[in-house]
Amino acid sequence: MSVEIKPGPELDRAVAEVIGDPLDRSHDWEHTGLSGYHVSFFRCRACGDLGADEWEPYDDPEDPCIKPYSTDLNAAFAAAERAGLFSETFWRTLGMDELGETWGVFEQDGSVKRSVGRDQAPTPALAICEAVLELKH
Numbered sequence: 306m307s308v309e310i311k312p313g314p315e316l317d318r319a320v321a322e323v324i325g326d327p328l329d330r331s332h333d334w335e336h337t338g339l340s341g342y343h344v345s346f347f348r349c350r351a352c353g354d355l356g357a358d359e360w361e362p363y364d365d366p367e368d369p370c371i372k373p374y375s376t377d378l379n380a381a382f383a384a385a386e387r388a389g390l391f392s393e394t395f396w397r398t399l400g401m402d403e404l405g406e407t408w409g410v411f412e413q414d415g416s417v418k419r420s421v422g423r424d425q426a427p428t429p430a431l432a433i434c435e436a437v438l439e440l441k442h
């Protein structure tokens with residue numbers, strides 16, 4: 306699998322696929338408290354998508370509810386848990402590189418500490434997404 310590691314819906318979808326997040330899941334709408342024409346009355350609690358109108362929130366089957374794994378750290382940790390990234394079998398930790406500039410998921414292999422993902426990520430959420438994809442690919 307070759308997915309560009311940059312935050313956004315494409316990466317979110319790739320992560321959802323490898324962790325087996327059901328792609329046909331529908332949104333969890335909540336009322337925004339707004340009223341009037343041309344405003345979104347509903348927002349999805351899970352992914353932040355906006356609904357169209359008061360009587361029938363927009364729910365396109367081509368636009369399933371996928372959590373923002375690549376931009377939201379809580380969602381990223383949920384994906385990590387689902388993928389068993391931080392399971393007890395491996396001593397994996399989320400951390401920064403030696404220079405403190407980029408994020409990665411590292412595992413200890415004997416005396417060698419190596420990164421699970423291919424590249425060093427600019428945010429912890431991206432580091433987790435990258436490691437989850439690497440693990441499951």
Ligand SMILES: [Zn+2]
Nearest residue numbers: 332349352370
């Ligand atoms: Zn949603």
